[in-house]
Amino acid sequence: MAWGTGVWATGAWAQTAWPERPVRVIVPFPASGATDLVARVITQRVAQDLGQQMVVENRPGAGGTRGATEAARARADGYTLLLTTSSTHAISPHLVPRLAYDAGQDFTPVAHLADAPSVLLVTPSLPVQSMAELIAYGKAHPGQLNYASSGNGTIVHLNGAAFAAQAGMEMTHVPYKGTALAIPDLVSGQVHLLFDALPTGMPHVRSGRLRALAVTSPKRSALAPELPTLAESGLPGYSSVTWFGLYLPAGAAPALVERIHKAFAQAMQAPDVLAHLAKLGLEPAAPTTPAQFAAMVQADSERWAGVIRQYRITPE
Template identity: 70%
Template sequence: MPRTTTPSLSSFHSPQQRVQHSPSRRDAVTTLLGLAGLAAFAALPQAALAQGGGWPEHAIRVIVPFPASGATDLVARVVAQKVAHELGQSLVIDNRPGAGGTIGTAEAAKAPNDGYTLLFTTSSTHAISPHLMPKLAYKADKDFTPIAHVADAASVLLVTPSLPVKNVQELISYAKANPGKLNYATSGNGTIVHLNTAAFAAQAGVQLTHVPYKGTAQSISDLATGQVHMLFDSIPTGMPHVASGRLRALAVTSEQRTKLAPDLPTIAESGLPGYSSVTWFGVYGPAGMKPELVAKVNAAFNKAIQTPEVAANLAKLGADVAKPGTPAQFADMVKADSTRWAKVIKDNRITLE
């Protein structure tokens, strides 16, 4: 049996990458999965009585286009616990993994738009894969109804301790003085780790050499010994190595500092204004959902992510809850994210090969 590793939230954008979990967090992850799963699959009679008649009259199917026990699945189940309470019906998580999330996403696009099938997904399927996989069986901007922005997961910029840099500005200066000599690890072509670094190098005006691995966990040892020099990793998997002294953390990729690593500056405030990258989690329905249904689902998810319990449990998985917003705001955010990654992919000629 393969070892269980921490959900690597920084690799969600990969059309090929499977999410892993850390042995050090196995008990916490299992507990979260069990608690959220029980809540998600069990109807709540009291809430149902309070809700009254009308939609939803029975369980709601939530397609998660990634594997069970993966990071997206865990995030979905944690939030589903509270959403089920708000709506008065069970939310049945239906994992449909494959092809980087695009198989389950395509299935969700073809479902009835009656509010009984939802899609819980990430940046991968709607902001990145459309630019890497032109023959998708769905159109991200036309085949879905945007509903709610749920959470974001930032990445952390890590370097090998042997590199004589203490911050982002020193890293950029060192890279400029040694063009092409610094290499960076990724979890594969087209992953968010790859895109984060390509965007960083382009904005900083430096030349870096790409060294793809099958997963970021496999690159940690090489990073610690200096065989590779830098890596954008998820906060839960990267920071324990920083605490032990094996790696050095320079900054986080989010627009604002994250509560998950409050002492680390953002890359934007460290010398690259405007740099920002997170893996977002969000909820969609099939195209053409009635506005009143969209409003109900949006309100339920917004209320769920404002509870301290959900925020705390998502933090254990490396995610910050999103600011509650409207479906239109979610759609605008995804459109901007998609446009930005399309440019990075095109300018750097990134492919899955």
């Protein structure tokens, strides 16, 4: 990654002034969840590199928007960071009425850290072995297929809706309170499809209980390299991951943003961090600038806004 010398020359203070005390990292989701685990793995390495404590604080509630709101209202001095996902910045702004923050205006993007692709699972009783066969079957049986999700408005729900729209299939959404609760019904054939996280979905595939057809990421996943992407399986351009990213409150000085960006980018290159992320089913994001991260989030937000409008998706 190239780092601009001009920023460093004008912001030399940021190299020495930050961090002078412990840094609070808000995670807007519960402890032991994926975002919390990602935060603790990465910030532990950052703290080690910087010689300063990074304190992860879980602020769950309202689909992550409660913690994001708290972060947005903090001072932009580098001592409150938000480590979050696409849920708070690309999905909730289009789902939650009267959201207490503006995802585009109330934060300073810092770093795109990692991505979590999903896998398209189908019940073994469905007579399909590939994406092409699934799409053909769905078109031949309009309205007869259904897909499970972890709840209304979740990324799992949106993945299914986006898939149905692009494939030209008419399917029924069946929400559950978590994908784990949907698995028994998927195995028995009461529901037909589910977009699940790779680490939780693939054990059911390898045991023979379910069938995997493709992954949602733009390229094949190292966790299941034998599976094609949806994009190469008849849905050109289909790409969906849950991204994990770092933000400061709005108004942060550019030199401070660059300083924190560099610290986290360095941590993301550590072998122990990469190994931990792989165990969680995550792929490190390609090196990007804060501006490139912001552009990616904007494109992701616009995509989900279209899906939410088309299917009139609500949180309830």
